[in-house]
Amino acid sequence: MMPGSTLFTTSMYLVEQWLGLLMDLGRAGATIKAYRGALVHYLRYCEEKSLSPPDARFDDFSGYIRPQLPGMECPVASATLQLRISAVRLWYEFLSYQGHCETNPVPRAMLPGPVFSGRGLVPRMTKLPRIPDDQAWFTLLKQAAAGSLRDRLMLALVYYGALRRAEVTALRIDDFDPGHRLIRIRAEITKNHRERVVCYSPTVTPVLAAHMQKLRSQGISGGALFRSVSDRNHGMPLSIWSWSKTVKHWAVQAELPDFSTHTLRHLRLTHLARAGWKLHELAAYAGHRDPRTTQMYLHLSGVDLAARMAGAIAMTDQKVSGLIFG
Numbered sequence: 001m002m003p004g005s006t007l008f009t010t011s012m013y014l015v016e017q018w019l020g021l022l023m024d025l026g027r028a029g030a031t032i033k034a035y036r037g038a039l040v041h042y043l044r045y046c047e048e049k050s051l052s053p054p055d056a057r058f059d060d061f062s063g064y065i066r067p068q069l070p071g072m073e074c075p076v077a078s079a080t081l082q083l084r085i086s087a088v089r090l091w092y093e094f095l096s097y098q099g100h101c102e103t104n105p106v107p108r109a110m111l112p113g114p115v116f117s118g119r120g121l122v123p124r125m126t127k128l129p130r131i132p133d134d135q136a137w138f139t140l141l142k143q144a145a146a147g148s149l150r151d152r153l154m155l156a157l158v159y160y161g162a163l164r165r166a167e168v169t170a171l172r173i174d175d176f177d178p179g180h181r182l183i184r185i186r187a188e189i190t191k192n193h194r195e196r197v198v199c200y201s202p203t204v205t206p207v208l209a210a211h212m213q214k215l216r217s218q219g220i221s222g223g224a225l226f227r228s229v230s231d232r233n234h235g236m237p238l239s240i241w242s243w244s245k246t247v248k249h250w251a252v253q254a255e256l257p258d259f260s261t262h263t264l265r266h267l268r269l270t271h272l273a274r275a276g277w278k279l280h281e282l283a284a285y286a287g288h289r290d291p292r293t294t295q296m297y298l299h300l301s302g303v304d305l306a307a308r309m310a311g312a313i314a315m316t317d318q319k320v321s322g323l324i325f326g
Contacts, residue, residue, distance in 0.1 A: 008047045015039045018094040038087035054101040061105045078125035129266045140254040161198035162268040165240045165261040171225045196287045273301035
């Protein structure tokens with residue numbers, strides 16, 4: 001067996017080879033980065049256990065998974081664990097195709113039989129996102145009001161358009177239709193590579209015009225809408241990390257530790273659900289491929305649940321309350 005460091009280096013070469021193929025096939029940079037991080041974590045485990053990854057078996061991989069389960073010594077979020085499982089499984093499929101290993105130690109699901117259950121490898125836990133109430137939301141907006149014109153404009157567009165951070169930072173000047181207050185979210189910057197159109201409030205129009213006028217005064221008439229003002233990257237397109245740092249600063253000031261850039265998207269879709277938008281309308285606006293993903297915003301809004309309860313068993317509920325409270 002090769003020494004641990006040599007084993008890790010050789011395995012990482014195969015990882016980069018696989019990730020290079022995924023890049024050639026057009027996988028998003030964020031996906032590549034997430035897969036690389038997951039595989040580095042797995043290979044570090046193999047190095048610690050002096051385990052050769054191509055020779056790993058199902059029980060070896062189970063030993064890797066077990067400490068990360070809820071209640072164990074190193075628990076991780078369900079989404080993180082699912083990502084690691086998927087990345088390792090797909091990498092082994094590549095190794096098998098290339099002839100580096102005979103079998104994939106990571107099955108897609110537990111096989112039916114006396115031992116296996118036929119379900120996913122580990123249970124997938126789905127939690128509703130936490131969104132602030134109106135008071136907390138307005139507190140954050142008051143903190144943002146002291147920000148730069150660029151940052152406040154980004155906040156407004158992210159909220160009104162229910163944009164992801166990678167979408168807002170990649171916006172270009174020619175993505176806008178000011179006459180109809182529409183934004184074209186190009187397929188190449190979306191999570192699922194599906195183009196869509198979103199809109200923004202009329203109150204944003206003069207702010208957007210002022211921002212574009214400022215860009216023109218700097219000799220910029222096209223390209224990225226939002227640019228860095230730092231000395232190191234002045235004029236370069238703003239990164240997702242810079243935007244996340246800005247929102248985090250507002251969240252700390254508003255004492256909302258769980259608030260992130262994605263919370264703005266959750267908020268907008270929840271508010272639209274409360275305003276009566278239908279499931280298919282929310283799915284189209286959010287750019288969801290599967291409407292089941294959109295279903296959580298109906299749950300968060302409470303409108304659908306309250307309406308069903310009021311319409312179906314209102315009289316029964318009134319009688320129960322009367323008996324309980326007299």
